[in-house]
Amino acid sequence: MKILVCISNVPDTTTKITFTDNNTQFNANGVQFIVNPYDEIALARAIELTEGNGSVTVINVGVASTEPTIRKALAIGATDAVRVNVKPHDAWFVAYQIAHYVKQNPFDLILTGRESIDYNGSKVAAMLGELLDIPSVSIIKKLDVNGDSATVEREIEGGKEVLSIPFPFVAGTAEGVAEPKIPNMRGIMSARTKPLTVVEPVAVDVNSNIISYETPAARGQVKLLPAEDAGKLIELLHTEARVI
Amino acid sequence: MPVLIYAENADGKFKKSIFEAVSYAKAIADQNNTSLTAISIGDVAVDELSALGKYGADKVLNVSNDRLKTFVNQAYASVIAEAAKKEGTDIVVLSNSFSGRGLAPRVAVKLNAGIIDGAVSLPDQSGGKFIVKKTAFSGKAFAFTELTSANKVISLTPNTYKVVETGGTAAIEDFAAEVKEGDFKVMLKEIVRSTDKVSLPDAEIVVSGGRGLKGPENWGMIEELADLLGAATACSKPVSDAGWRPHSEHVGQTGIAVSPNLYIAIGISGAIQHLAGISASKVIVVINKDPEAPFYKVADYGIVGDAFEVVPKLIEAIKQHKAIA
Ligand SMILES: Cc1cc2nc3c(=O)[nH]c(=O)nc-3n(C[C@H](O)[C@H](O)[C@H](O)COP(=O)(O)OP(=O)(O)OC[C@H]3O[C@@H](n4cnc5c(N)ncnc54)[C@H](O)[C@@H]3O)c2cc1C
Ligand SMILES: Nc1ncnc2c1ncn2[C@@H]1O[C@H](COP(=O)(O)O)[C@@H](O)[C@H]1O
Numbered sequence: 001m002k003i004l005v006c007i008s009n010v011p012d013t014t015t016k017i018t019f020t021d022n023n024t025q026f027n028a029n030g031v032q033f034i035v036n037p038y039d040e041i042a043l044a045r046a047i048e049l050t051e052g053n054g055s056v057t058v059i060n061v062g063v064a065s066t067e068p069t070i071r072k073a074l075a076i077g078a079t080d081a082v083r084v085n086v087k088p089h090d091a092w093f094v095a096y097q098i099a100h101y102v103k104q105n106p107f108d109l110i111l112t113g114r115e116s117i118d119y120n121g122s123k124v125a126a127m128l129g130e131l132l133d134i135p136s137v138s139i140i141k142k143l144d145v146n147g148d149s150a151t152v153e154r155e156i157e158g159g160k161e162v163l164s165i166p167f168p169f170v171a172g173t174a175e176g177v178a179e180p181k182i183p184n185m186r187g188i189m190s191a192r193t194k195p196l197t198v199v200e201p202v203a204v205d206v207n208s209n210i211i212s213y214e215t216p217a218a219r220g221q222v223k224l225l226p227a228e229d230a231g232k233l234i235e236l237l238h239t240e241a242r243v244i
Numbered sequence: 245m246p247v248l249i250y251a252e253n254a255d256g257k258f259k260k261s262i263f264e265a266v267s268y269a270k271a272i273a274d275q276n277n278t279s280l281t282a283i284s285i286g287d288v289a290v291d292e293l294s295a296l297g298k299y300g301a302d303k304v305l306n307v308s309n310d311r312l313k314t315f316v317n318q319a320y321a322s323v324i325a326e327a328a329k330k331e332g333t334d335i336v337v338l339s340n341s342f343s344g345r346g347l348a349p350r351v352a353v354k355l356n357a358g359i360i361d362g363a364v365s366l367p368d369q370s371g372g373k374f375i376v377k378k379t380a381f382s383g384k385a386f387a388f389t390e391l392t393s394a395n396k397v398i399s400l401t402p403n404t405y406k407v408v409e410t411g412g413t414a415a416i417e418d419f420a421a422e423v424k425e426g427d428f429k430v431m432l433k434e435i436v437r438s439t440d441k442v443s444l445p446d447a448e449i450v451v452s453g454g455r456g457l458k459g460p461e462n463w464g465m466i467e468e469l470a471d472l473l474g475a476a477t478a479c480s481k482p483v484s485d486a487g488w489r490p491h492s493e494h495v496g497q498t499g500i501a502v503s504p505n506l507y508i509a510i511g512i513s514g515a516i517q518h519l520a521g522i523s524a525s526k527v528i529v530v531i532n533k534d535p536e537a538p539f540y541k542v543a544d545y546g547i548v549g550d551a552f553e554v555v556p557k558l559i560e561a562i563k564q565h566k567a568i569a
Contacts, residue, residue: 013516017381017385092352115382118380121361121362121378123348123349123361126348130321135318135430136317136318136350137346155342160438161432162432163432175499207358207391207393208359208360208389208393211388214377215386216385216524220544222540222546224540224547226547227548227557230561231560233547233558235565237527237545243449243506244473244506244562
């Protein structure tokens with residue numbers, strides 16, 4: 001089985017998000033970039049599913065500075081890597097580049113994370129499905145392979161659906177699909193020599209632009225109540241905050 | 245060109261998040277001096293469909309094709325795109341539900357539309373632009389995003405737009421959508437309902453527990469408190485990692501982002517990754533025995549104390565409050 005795992009290069013989860021140039025640019029100063037945590041889950045499952053029988057290619061749409069993230073994915077256990085050499089503009093732009101690559105290099109299964117923890121929000125998986133005219137499931141909690149189809153569990157409000165899907169398809173992975181893998185010494189050594197192919201982007205019409213950013217409004221001073229005064233809290237939530 | 249809203253049903257009923265999305269779509273239709281068409285797919289009774297008129301839908305397209313009784317994102321996307329073309333719509337609104345996330349991007353690709361996911365504001369259309377505020381960085385920030393395409397798809401974050409009753413009535417039309425065999429490759433084998441009474445993404449009140457609760461055996465009081473408040477239960481990441489609670493309850497940057505009216509955090513320190521998923525909550529209450537816990541910096545109300553003493557007191561106080569009210 002040939003699996004493609006899409007990895008995005010995102011600010012470490014401990015990053016305090018700030019902006020520069022009048023709130024129009026993300027402030028990457030001093031920010032550590034990592035493999036998007038959900039993509040690590042996808043990668044871990046892909047490696048489990050292909051053990052002794054298949055390959056895992058990782059693809060990233062990004063400029064050369066993302067290569068440490070790609071090497072990390074290779075160290076974790078991907079077979080080879082592809083980088084589409086362009087700054088990712090938005091989910092549509094990314095999906096278009098990846099779909100273009102996949103049309104020339106078919107895979108049985110394409111995995112993404114459920115969402116990238118930076119700008120986007122659960123769009124690449126379904127867009128890829130549509131661009132490739134194959135099924136997509138945007139948020140899955142479980143993925144098992146049986147012959148030429150897979151059984152996946154999809155999260156829904158108040159429960160889950162169990163689905164059977166023939167290959168090829170796209171799935172966005174969430175927690176539960178696999179435990180992230182930590183690279184070992186051998187992985188780190190071999191990552192340096194594993195193939196990383198750089199391909200040039202294709203032209204695509206852009207249809208969205210981020211104009212500016214805002215951070216959530218600071219809250220007022222917290223009102224602290226003594227432990228004995230639980231009753232008072234309920235009263236305040238009712239009369240002052242009006243939420244119960 | 246009417247605005248089109250996809251009214252997702254859950255077992256034949258529309259939830260509050262759909263009334264929010266219809267109200268939101270109605271406001272966009274008003275901005276553009278146009279009408280609002282809703283589309284419903286699946287088995288929904290006529291009464292339920294016409295109730296969408298109350299929130300501003302002028303017309304409801306009802307798709308009750310046998311093949312489309314259960315959700316398949318590929319097929320539903322085809323139907324919605326077909327309806328958009330027939331209606332001459334240039335703006336499609338959906339709710340950013342779990343199903344909506346699998347659907348909206350496919351609709352956008354079919355319509356050559358730019359897409360805003362997780363919208364939290366109405367579009368600002370001044371100066372001929374179309375700019376919508378959306379969540380970014382998993383809740384740590386917002387991005388004002390401009391769509392430049394002729395067609396546009398917006399998915400609305402639940403609990404961020406108020407339901408507005410306009411009191412109109414909607415005409416119901418059957419919509420005979422074409423179905424393509426190729427759209428039905430995904431087979432639904434089973435739906436498993438969780439036993440939670442209130443689903444977390446829809447909840448208006450969330451009671452959340454962290455590692456401070458020591459173990460899964462102590463969740464009885466969390467559930468009792470949630471029950472009394474009509475709230476959903478949630479937890480921090482280490483709690484679901486340890487298997488004390490299911491992964492579907494984990495909120496935060498790598499879990500789900502919630503935007504309830506009230507978020508009560510009990511025994512949770514307030515790590516930056518946790519706060520990312522809950523900062524859109526309207527009111528935050530923190531119960532933690534450590535007065536230095538970072539969570540207090542973003543809280544509206546707090547009780548510094550031992551959860552095992554404070555929570556039973558809260559439960560008593562709510563019972564009393566209910567008895568009076
Ligand atoms: C890549 C990555 C992603 C992450 N994503 C998330 C995420 O999405 N969501 C998330 O929640 N975390 C996430 N984390 C973990 C996060 O960094 C914190 O470790 C976690 O949120 C801490 O959980 P906690 O507050 O329950 O536990 P702790 O940090 O152990 O805090 C327990 C709190 O309980 C208090 N306490 C103890 N006993 C009592 C008592 N009897 N009564 C009252 N209070 C008491 C303590 O004072 C303390 O503040 C992530 C971490 C990483 C590295
Ligand atoms: N620049 C990128 N390169 C490769 N894959 C990406 C990129 N951006 C997003 N993805 C993939 O798409 C998933 C969902 O991202 P999004 O739809 O942007 O939230 C991520 O988890 C990645 O798997």
